[in-house]
Amino acid sequence: MKTWAAGGALIALLFSASALAEDNLSSVRVSAPGSYKMPRAEFREYSYRYELSNDMHIRFSQSRQRYYAELDGEPAIELIPVSPGVLVTTTGSRVEFSAMGAALTIYNFERLSPKLAALGKDLTLVAAR
Structure with missing residues (x-):
């Protein structure tokens, strides 16, 4: 028993x-990389056309919860938010906004488009609107 x-x-x-x-x-x-959910109001601060330090222009846009960067004459490339004011591409570029979106820095600029590879390696550009 x-x-x-x-x-x-x-x-x-x-x-x-x-x-x-x-x-x-x-x-x-x-938590996975890229899991930061950027509020619509935050990206609105960045949705402008910026003049880059190399005299090119880049424009940022949003479609639903997807974010894009487009250089003059180039197809748009998707951006992935990773933290407030910071977005990356799958090709290795990093975009950091500052001054409430009035300025930005792009690291590995040459990776935004295959055509830019001839400009050099590990290029950092700054921009203002």
């Missing part, structure tokens, strides 16, 4: 431990 009771208690303990483990697993949060 004691064996049955001990066996039943052991089974109940295993089931409750399994349920607790499942509860813990379902509540784990993982």
Whole structure:
């Protein structure tokens, strides 16, 4: 009789431990790069045409929750927000806005378009509107 009771208690303990483990697993949060959700009002501060330090122009636009940069004569490239005022491209460019969107710095500018690769490597440009 004691064996049955001990066996039943052991089974109940295993089931409750399994349920607790499942509860813990379902509540784990993982932050992934690019998971920053930029508010519409924030990007509105950046949705302008800027004159770059190399006399080119770049324009920033938004379509729903997607953000784009477009150089004169080039197709638009998608930007991914990573933190307030900072967006990156899948090709490795990084755009950082400052002064409430009145100025910006673009790191790895040459990666915005294959045509720009001839300009050099690891180019950093600044711009103002």
